[in-house]
Amino acid sequence: MAIIEAIKKRYSCRDYIDKPIEQEKLDEIFEAARLAPSAKNLQDWRFVVVTDKNIKSQIAASTNRPEVFEKAAVIIAACSVSDYVMTCGQAISPIDIAIALEHIALQAAHLDLASCWIGSFKPDVVRKAVSIPQDVNIIELMAVGYPADKQMNPPRELVKNIFNINKWEFKK
Numbered sequence: 163m164a165i166i167e168a169i170k171k172r173y174s175c176r177d178y179i180d181k182p183i184e185q186e187k188l189d190e191i192f193e194a195a196r197l198a199p200s201a202k203n204l205q206d207w208r209f210v211v212v213t214d215k216n217i218k219s220q221i222a223a224s225t226n227r228p229e230v231f232e233k234a235a236v237i238i239a240a241c242s243v244s245d246y247v248m249t250c251g252q253a254i255s256p257i258d259i260a261i262a263l264e265h266i267a268l269q270a271a272h273l274d275l276a277s278c279w280i281g282s283f284k285p286d287v288v289r290k291a292v293s294i295p296q297d298v299n300i301i302e303l304m305a306v307g308y309p310a311d312k313q314m315n316p317p318r319e320l321v322k323n324i325f326n327i328n329k330w331e332f333k334k
């Protein structure tokens with residue numbers, strides 16, 4: 163599959179069927195995340211993959227769509243154990259985690275699975291549910307599972323509105 167096909171196939175899935183993800187598919191998803199680039203190749207990400215229904219429900223209850231995300235086969239808690247800040251002033255943790263999670267989302271799409279980024283969640287609830295230590299940052303969650311809905315294709319900006327060549331010529 164060409165990369166662009168997986169990119170076009172990925173969408174934010176808001177309904178899942180009750181079907182576990184095969185171990186081979188999970189392994190491929192984990193491998194996609196493992197191979198992601200990271201600042202200084204620190205690879206300071208750690209992922210807790212929640213498959214247990216009871217723990218999933220506790221975590222989903224802290225999100226903006228409890229009834230949706232508790233149905234996903236897994237919820238992945240993406241954590242960073244680094245507070246490294248790059249020369250540009252940006253912390254690496256959200257950037258590195260975002261790259262790894264998008265690798266997961268694209269590999270999931272390639273495997274006919276669906277996913278959804280989850281930023282609307284309560285870290286304290288997740289921390290307690292899966293025993294994440296206090297000094298570890300929980301950056302983002304991602305639900306992954308077999309979809310029960312259809313891709314909606316919300317609109318995107320035109321390329322000409324978001325790319326300038328050589329000079330900033332955006333109106334604002």
Ligand SMILES: Cc1cc2nc3c(=O)[nH]c(=O)nc-3n(C[C@H](O)[C@H](O)[C@H](O)COP(=O)(O)O)c2cc1C
Pocket residue numbers: 172173174175226227278279280281282283314315316
């Ligand atoms: C960093 C990030 C956080 C997000 N958090 C949530 C969330 O908490 N709940 C949710 O339903 N969707 C969440 N989304 C999904 C976005 O709403 C979605 O990507 C956007 O509307 C575009 O739709 P699409 O992913 O189907 O193309 C998040 C997406 C990103 C990238």
